[in-house]
Amino acid sequence: MKKFHFHPCGNYRETYDQELTVFETDFGRLWTWVGIFILFLILPFLGTPYFLHVLNMIGITSIAALGLNILIGFTGQISLGHGAFIGVGAYSAAVLSTTMEMPFLFNLPLAGLIAALVGMIFGIPSGRLKGLYLTIATLAGQIIIEYVLVHWESVTKGTMGITLPRPAIFGYELSTDRDFFFLIYVSLGLMIFIAINLMRAKFGRAFIAIRDNDRAAEGMGIPIFRYKLLSFGISSFYAGFAGAIWAYYMVSITAEPFNLALSVEYIAMVIIGGLGSIAGSVYGALFITSLNEILRWLTDILMNMEVFTEAGVNVAPIREFFFGLAIIIFIIFEPRGLAEIWRIIRSGFRLWPFSY
Amino acid sequence: MNFFFQLLINGISVGFLYGLSAMGFVMIFKSSSVLNFAHGELIALGAFFFLALVTWAKLPIAIAFLVTLAGCFALGFLIERIFLRPLIGEPLIYVIMLTVGLAAMFKGLMLLIWGGNLQTYPDFLPEFLTLQWNIITIPPAYSSALILGLSFLIIFGLFFKYSPQGIFMRSVADNQKAALSLGVHVQRVFALSWAIAALVAGMSGVVLGIINGINVHDLSSIGLKVFPVVILGGLDSLSGAIIGGLIIGLLETFTGGYLDPSLRDVIPYMVLVLILMVRPYGLFGLVEIERV
Numbered sequence: 260m261k262k263f264h265f266h267p268c269g270n271y272r273e274t275y276d277q278e279l280t281v282f283e284t285d286f287g288r289l290w291t292w293v294g295i296f297i298l299f300l301i302l303p304f305l306g307t308p309y310f311l312h313v314l315n316m317i318g319i320t321s322i323a324a325l326g327l328n329i330l331i332g333f334t335g336q337i338s339l340g341h342g343a344f345i346g347v348g349a350y351s352a353a354v355l356s357t358t359m360e361m362p363f364l365f366n367l368p369l370a371g372l373i374a375a376l377v378g379m380i381f382g383i384p385s386g387r388l389k390g391l392y393l394t395i396a397t398l399a400g401q402i403i404i405e406y407v408l409v410h411w412e413s414v415t416k417g418t419m420g421i422t423l424p425r426p427a428i429f430g431y432e433l434s435t436d437r438d439f440f441f442l443i444y445v446s447l448g449l450m451i452f453i454a455i456n457l458m459r460a461k462f463g464r465a466f467i468a469i470r471d472n473d474r475a476a477e478g479m480g481i482p483i484f485r486y487k488l489l490s491f492g493i494s495s496f497y498a499g500f501a502g503a504i505w506a507y508y509m510v511s512i513t514a515e516p517f518n519l520a521l522s523v524e525y526i527a528m529v530i531i532g533g534l535g536s537i538a539g540s541v542y543g544a545l546f547i548t549s550l551n552e553i554l555r556w557l558t559d560i561l562m563n564m565e566v567f568t569e570a571g572v573n574v575a576p577i578r579e580f581f582f583g584l585a586i587i588i589f590i591i592f593e594p595r596g597l598a599e600i601w602r603i604i605r606s607g608f609r610l611w612p613f614s615y
Numbered sequence: 616m617n618f619f620f621q622l623l624i625n626g627i628s629v630g631f632l633y634g635l636s637a638m639g640f641v642m643i644f645k646s647s648s649v650l651n652f653a654h655g656e657l658i659a660l661g662a663f664f665f666l667a668l669v670t671w672a673k674l675p676i677a678i679a680f681l682v683t684l685a686g687c688f689a690l691g692f693l694i695e696r697i698f699l700r701p702l703i704g705e706p707l708i709y710v711i712m713l714t715v716g717l718a719a720m721f722k723g724l725m726l727l728i729w730g731g732n733l734q735t736y737p738d739f740l741p742e743f744l745t746l747q748w749n750i751i752t753i754p755p756a757y758s759s760a761l762i763l764g765l766s767f768l769i770i771f772g773l774f775f776k777y778s779p780q781g782i783f784m785r786s787v788a789d790n791q792k793a794a795l796s797l798g799v800h801v802q803r804v805f806a807l808s809w810a811i812a813a814l815v816a817g818m819s820g821v822v823l824g825i826i827n828g829i830n831v832h833d834l835s836s837i838g839l840k841v842f843p844v845v846i847l848g849g850l851d852s853l854s855g856a857i858i859g860g861l862i863i864g865l866l867e868t869f870t871g872g873y874l875d876p877s878l879r880d881v882i883p884y885m886v887l888v889l890i891l892m893v894r895p896y897g898l899f900g901l902v903e904i905e906r907v
Contacts, residue, residue, distance in 0.1 A: 384891045399884035406881040576726030583720030
């Protein structure tokens with residue numbers, strides 16, 4: 260009879276295989292299947308189109324946040340250019356599908372690769388410098404890319420933007436929110452799968468080694484420059500992939516949304532979700548997107564209230580304020596994010612009634 | 616030729632303002648090696664504080680200016696006490712992200728209170744500050760900026776060089792643990808450096824507001840332009856900040872004048888990437904880059 264695995268009450272790992280295992284317990288595997296079942300067979304058939312739209316946005320942002328978490332959380336390199344790399348992906352997909360008329364299924368990974376290439380160019384300074392300088396380099400990258408997206412008019416059509424055709428997979432045209440739901444969440448599943456396995460393999464270990472102590476990592480024989488660049492490439496690939504889906508989903512794109520504020524939003528997601536946690540990226544995307552929607556809803560209500568319209572108070576900046584506040588509160592009180600909070604809650608249940 | 620001189624003067628004045636704004640930034644970096652992404656918002660806060668004192672409270676200009684400086688000093692102190700004190704000893708990424716969060720929070724707050732429109736101070740600068748020199752005229756706002764900037768530069772140069780607190784700040788910047796073990800009150804140094812930086816930022820905010828008018832978006836984007844300036848001048852050099860600011864300012868106005876006005880805002884960042892690849896410690900920075 261198969262021996263069931265439950266949560267141990269300490270760290271009893273004896274072999275390297277146990278360290279590498281994805282599902283520590285049989286419950287973990289069971290819950291994952293239940294989750295996938297609910298996600299694909301129940302959720303898309305519930306609720307209004309608006310609900311599905313929000314879910315889709317969460318999915319897309321999760322993919323991009325996952326990429327940023329690989330860079331910040333696992334490799335320890337701060338990037339302020341993630342929003343621009345998403346933009347590069349979105350524009351690549353748009354240009355590929357309109358000017359080049361490439362099929363949809365090729366465009367997604369291709370857009371990711373183009374974004375990865377651009378990201379790696381801005382990652383080159385990381386080869387010579389540590390931490391802070393790289394952050395500044397990516398900030399420059401963000402502003403330069405934004406400029407190029409607006410001013411390279413022969414390709415990006417400037418401020419006019421580009422309208423994309425409906426994507427089709429083997430002749431089936433994706434048009435409703437529900438079609439996109441399946442596209443987005445299958446991609447997200449795939450991306451999570453890739454990320455988990457990358458982080459278990461030699462690449463992830465090297466990234467973590469670089470994050471924890473780069474000198475020691477170099478001493479152990481890890482070619483730091485190559486791995487940092489690789490991490491940049493992977494992160495930008497995720498951004499570009501998400502951007503491409505975003506472009507198809509939004510139908511028409513302009514350069515406007517891919518600004519520094521978007522980059523900051525993604526960093527907020529990664530920190531709020533939990534640095535160095537794959538699940539944390541998804542929690543962060545969920546949290547920030549929901550916060551966004553709630554604040555938008557709140558602003559709408561406040562805008563229509565007579566007190567505010569008469570006083571001429573503009574309540575839109577409330578969003579920005581709460582964003583900053585959320586980042587600060589998480590950094591001060593729980594720097595390891597929602598993933599850590601969830602872990603504490605779970606272990607509270609597991610160790611009950613002796614949780615301390 | 617006339618056009619050239621006009622651009623030159625413009626570039627120097629704009630560049631001097633950049634340098635001035637960058638000084639506060641360098642001060643924080645020098646003592647606590649924190650990149651302050653909220654610097655532009657601190658500048659804007661100073662400008663708005665002065666605006667409120669001048670137009671709403673109707674204080675005399677000199678008093679309003681002094682109160683603004685004192686307020687910014689207190690604000691910097693409070694920021695350090697409330698937000699940064701709990702993070703001492705945490706990895707640097709959290710501290711930097713905290714300043715990003717602060718930036719978003721302050722910006723939202725200012726937009727909420729004052730809105731996103733352009734506002735101006737009442738005209739109060741005396742006429743005799745206008746410098747006339749052949750065809751070149753320097754308006755009073757610029758010359759007062761020059762005077763203020765130079766005096767602050769000299770004061771802080773002396774402060775860092777000779778005063779005990781300045782030496783403490785330098786020692787903390789150099790090696791935190793060693794400074795601590797030699798009896799330097801590191802926490803006080805942090806608080807003081809944030810307070811001084813906020814004061815300098817508030818001062819440059821007032822000057823910028825006199826020249827360009829006060830707008831949350833414009834002023835806070837200066838906070839990002841500080842990065843090319845400080846990287847060019849060297850991250851830990853006060854006089855480098857001024858010279859870097861001058862170079863970036865000249866570069867901006869000349870590209871705007873001769874090449875393409877839209878390129879104006881991007882060219883500093885292109886230079887920034889170039890410098891990072893070629894000479895990352897800047898013109899006057901300490902050559903202490905760790906290669907990895």
